[in-house]
Amino acid sequence: MRACGVSGPGGDVILLDLPDPPSPGPGQVLVAVEAAGVGPWDGLLSGDGWDVGLRPPAALGVEGAGRVLAVGADVDEFAVGDQVLAHEAPLPGGSGFWAERVLLTAADAAPCPSGLSPSEAAALPVNGLTAWQALATLALGRGQRLLITNGGGNTGSLAIQLAAAMGVEVTATASASATGRLRGLGAAQVVDYHDQDWPDQVRGQFDGALTAASGTAAAAMPLVRDGGRLCSLTFDAPAPERAITTTDLTVQPDATQLAGLAKRLSEGTLQLTPEPLPLREGPIAFARVAAGRTGGRKVVLIP
DSSP, rough: EEEEEESSSSOOOEEEOOOOOOOOTEEEEEEEEEEOOOGGGGTTTTTTTTOOOOOSEOOOOOOEEEEEEOOOOOSSSOOOOOOOEEEEESSSSSSOOSSSSEEEEGGGEEOOEEEEEEHHHHHSSSHHHHHHHHHHHTOOOOTEEEEEEEETSHHHHHHHHHHTTOOOOOEEEEOOOHHHHHHHOOOOEETTTTTTTTGGOOOOOEEEEEEOOTOOOOHHGGGGEEEEEEEESSSSSOOOOOTTTEHHHHHHHHOHHHHHHHHHHTSSSSSSOEEEEEEEEEEEEEHHHHTTTSSSSSEEEEO
């Protein structure tokens, strides 16, 4: 089958011709991939960064959407032909979503709502689950205040929408060009992260901070009130101080959470902007994503 991934540990991202995944075992489903998400984290999969059970040569990708081709024993929630989306880690077949077919754990897959395109569905899992789980960690409620760094990114923009829907007042850092878009998504204030003095432009005493840009946790920490919370998505959470709880978050597969997010996306209460590209452009697409050259759009590959 056609795929895009790596031929060995730490190798360059290239196009591959791989064997089909094995038949699904108990609790597994085989899925014909219709779209697969691309994220900067995919560069961690083949080295020492994020062990998802990849067995090169293998396709990269830990999120996507597609149609069930076969089900293993003890799988009652899906049947052949069902449309699903998933974030999967570890990968039971040793190979990921950037391919024509992928083996998944059925319990990690969510049904794809009707009306949601494969590109939209594939753009959601990792960013959506990360935003949801980060907000759950921060445990904020109506009337409280949240700082989000890199609000213009896919995770940040979803977190803005989810938090605003809960009645949380959101301040976000982003490029100046993203200000209008993020205000439209619910941010009360947007400050330009290019300005080194951006912390002086916001009113501190935030109840929580969600840092989605490397190197911003240290700047955000003084802006959090005593007893507040900080959640870092870039593994640089400072040591706790002033009774502030600090957390480095690693996203976890969760089909129930993903189903709820997919429902919101299909109903239009969440917004994502996917950029579908053919699988043959996978190496170039990944290079763009890794360099942050996506303009706030989520790149997805179409086999």
